[in-house]
Amino acid sequence: MDQPAQNLFEEEREYLGETLKEMKKLLAKFESIPEYVGSDFTEQLLEEVRDRNRKSLRVAMKEPYFGRLDFQEEGEGKIVPLYIGKTGVAKEADEQLVVDWRAPVASMFYSFIGGDENAFYDSPEGIIEGTVFLKRNIVVRNETLQRVVDAYVKGSQTDSVTDEFLLYKLEENKDNRLKDIVSTIQSEQNDIIRAPRATPLIIQGVAGSGKTTVALHRLAFLIYQYREQLRADKMIIFAPNRMFLDYISDVLPELGVGDIQQMTFQDWALAILDEKVNVKEMRESLDQWFGTEISESLVQKGEATRWKGSLQFMHFLEKAIKSYEKNAVPTQDFEAFEGAKIDKSTISQWFKVEYQHYPLAKRRERIVNRIKSWIDGELKYIASQSVKKDLKKKATQRLNAYLKNWPKHTAVSFYKELFIKTKQLPEDLLQLIPESVFQVTTTNLKKKLIEQEDLAPLMYIHNYLFGIDSSIKYHHIVIDEAQDYSPFQIALLKEMNPGNSFTILGDLSQSIYTYQGIDEWEDFASIFNQSELKYYELKQSYRSTMEIIHFANEVISQANLTVGLAEPVFRSGEKVKMMEVTNENRIKSIIEAVKQLQMKQMNTIAIVGRTEEECTALHSALLDKGMTVSLIDAKQQKYEGGVSVVPVYLSKGLEFDAVLLIDVNEDKYVNTKRDAKLLYVGCTRSLHELWVFHSQAPSPLIKSIKDSLFVRVE
Numbered sequence: 001m002d003q004p005a006q007n008l009f010e011e012e013r014e015y016l017g018e019t020l021k022e023m024k025k026l027l028a029k030f031e032s033i034p035e036y037v038g039s040d041f042t043e044q045l046l047e048e049v050r051d052r053n054r055k056s057l058r059v060a061m062k063e064p065y066f067g068r069l070d071f072q073e074e075g076e077g078k079i080v081p082l083y084i085g086k087t088g089v090a091k092e093a094d095e096q097l098v099v100d101w102r103a104p105v106a107s108m109f110y111s112f113i114g115g116d117e118n119a120f121y122d123s124p125e126g127i128i129e130g131t132v133f134l135k136r137n138i139v140v141r142n143e144t145l146q147r148v149v150d151a152y153v154k155g156s157q158t159d160s161v162t163d164e165f166l167l168y169k170l171e172e173n174k175d176n177r178l179k180d181i182v183s184t185i186q187s188e189q190n191d192i193i194r195a196p197r198a199t200p201l202i203i204q205g206v207a208g209s210g211k212t213t214v215a216l217h218r219l220a221f222l223i224y225q226y227r228e229q230l231r232a233d234k235m236i237i238f239a240p241n242r243m244f245l246d247y248i249s250d251v252l253p254e255l256g257v258g259d260i261q262q263m264t265f266q267d268w269a270l271a272i273l274d275e276k277v278n279v280k281e282m283r284e285s286l287d288q289w290f291g292t293e294i295s296e297s298l299v300q301k302g303e304a305t306r307w308k309g310s311l312q313f314m315h316f317l318e319k320a321i322k323s324y325e326k327n328a329v330p331t332q333d334f335e336a337f338e339g340a341k342i343d344k345s346t347i348s349q350w351f352k353v354e355y356q357h358y359p360l361a362k363r364r365e366r367i368v369n370r371i372k373s374w375i376d377g378e379l380k381y382i383a384s385q386s387v388k389k390d391l392k393k394k395a396t397q398r399l400n401a402y403l404k405n406w407p408k409h410t411a412v413s414f415y416k417e418l419f420i421k422t423k424q425l426p427e428d429l430l431q432l433i434p435e436s437v438f439q440v441t442t443t444n445l446k447k448k449l450i451e452q453e454d455l456a457p458l459m460y461i462h463n464y465l466f467g468i469d470s471s472i473k474y475h476h477i478v479i480d481e482a483q484d485y486s487p488f489q490i491a492l493l494k495e496m497n498p499g500n501s502f503t504i505l506g507d508l509s510q511s512i513y514t515y516q517g518i519d520e521w522e523d524f525a526s527i528f529n530q531s532e533l534k535y536y537e538l539k540q541s542y543r544s545t546m547e548i549i550h551f552a553n554e555v556i557s558q559a560n561l562t563v564g565l566a567e568p569v570f571r572s573g574e575k576v577k578m579m580e581v582t583n584e585n586r587i588k589s590i591i592e593a594v595k596q597l598q599m600k601q602m603n604t605i606a607i608v609g610r611t612e613e614e615c616t617a618l619h620s621a622l623l624d625k626g627m628t629v630s631l632i633d634a635k636q637q638k639y640e641g642g643v644s645v646v647p648v649y650l651s652k653g654l655e656f657d658a659v660l661l662i663d664v665n666e667d668k669y670v671n672t673k674r675d676a677k678l679l680y681v682g683c684t685r686s687l688h689e690l691w692v693f694h695s696q697a698p699s700p701l702i703k704s705i706k707d708s709l710f711v712r713v714e
């Protein structure tokens, strides 16, 4: 029987009061134990646990739980109400006040979608089945009950779980940070979050399907579920840029998880390589790539970039390193001084047999040290100090001369030698490298420059030379926006993740960097053992209204991609607005649109242009007119919210309450796959409102969109 809403609210308010009372009692108990500051190790550990409990109870008390599930285990008489929160709270060892959302039993809160079938969860003792009687969403803020919504009541008219609470959450305006979704994780997202640790996951998800959010929740789950095996500081998230990292930085702390490394691939690689290298500025090349005209030399560069990201190049490097290894030891004997000689075959034997288990640079170091000790040994029996001194000098000079033929390499010096002194490579290997790769790379290296795509090869060489230190062996790796990664990067990271625990996520409809990245997920799949790999598709989009998704789908359909179109949740908003402007009224129209949106309490508004150069000009023009607006460029480290002007390619991954797409003109977005993807990225950044501005001749990508999918505004 359905209960009146008022009764539900009262019932829950009473229960909340009791729970808070119990939690306060628990906290008082922990607080009454004086803090231990002594040196006893066991006591220190106990103090650490108490401190953690004190802190998590203080946080948990503000919003102890967000959901309730009434469950009757098969064969048990009692229906047990389970209150589910971000942190589990136990009154006694076997009496849970609040169940942690990551606990096995809590999975039913997400996986149960109604119907007559038994619900079940996977417990350490095996599958537990039973009946769900109630699924309830509860909002508590600062210890005060604010909202109670029943999503499922057994025996009521609807037998499926309703989306009312999800819609309420999606309607909310956003600030400048991504948020956790523990209270509304959807069943298909739950499967990914709770997938076993040792499974590499590839997730293709449409724009706004929650990929980034789900990956972060998965980390929180893994840390909880495998707390004996996994360490947070051994987990790493790769994201496209520092601003994006800042944008997602609240989610893990909200979930009570700290210490996970969060990096761009470039920052990570440079920190490990630890060499003075100049990486070419992204800014310049991005504007060239996303400009409307692409020069012949840029096309050639693009081909080289793609090749350098391929597994072919990785195999080429492997062969080149093996060839170096074969010929590294100089082909002459080492004679320190007359009568003191080490045969070349002996040194070779040290290198190839005795020290073969060491990485290349370590082997060389060991041998050099061994030769030095041997010299000292040979000099030991020479009585005359002056003769000894002379011989030592001679031996050192000869050793230096000998080592000239066996230089000490770093990853960069090896890479340079590979490209600049190619004569050293066997002919059959040389033939494997396309001419464009040579041209582009040698030109850069002569200028002491490297590019993004050189980083994975450099790391690969580094690993060969110095080995993979345990500090860079990871327990889990998340790769966001993975469609922009090369197979080489993924294969490299696989070597650094012995447990093969990966979450790789992205969207092929948003692969806008045509000169890098992949066209099909198959390009990564071949790197993993097929039987272990799991592939998921997220089709539902949670970010944007139906109107925006339908419009965006029309745009991306023109790219004829193999991935499916986004399916919106049933959240309706304003129609997409299309506005024709002239050079004279363009700025004024943008300002007016922003004002209108601000009056509707839109907190974050993006004015999306094509290139950074164009956006910089637009930003100045808006500032001149007195608008408070910031510019997002490739150097940006933080996303501040408010009104921003942003080049479309930098808006990827972010979201805004409203988006204004500027200059969607015939000559700006032409009918190519790349431009369709760019425009799609722009459209799908918006939660609630999308405005499209064009001059007289609109882009062919919007020209054919059905009139029913937008309204024209003057």
Ligand SMILES: Nc1ncnc2c1ncn2[C@@H]1O[C@H](COP(=O)(O)OP(=O)(O)OP(=O)(O)O)[C@@H](O)[C@H]1O
Pocket (backbone or CB within 6 Å): 166, 169, 170, 179, 180, 181, 184, 185, 186, 189, 205, 206, 207, 208, 209, 210, 211, 212, 213, 214, 507, 542, 543, 652, 653, 654, 655, 684
């Ligand atoms: N189950 C959910 N409940 C509530 N909100 C959700 C849910 N799933 C996703 N969202 C919201 O949808 C938006 C998009 O999420 P997210 O940025 O993680 O998606 P994405 O797939 O990574 O997007 P994109 O590829 O377009 O960058 C966020 O505002 C997120 O909070």
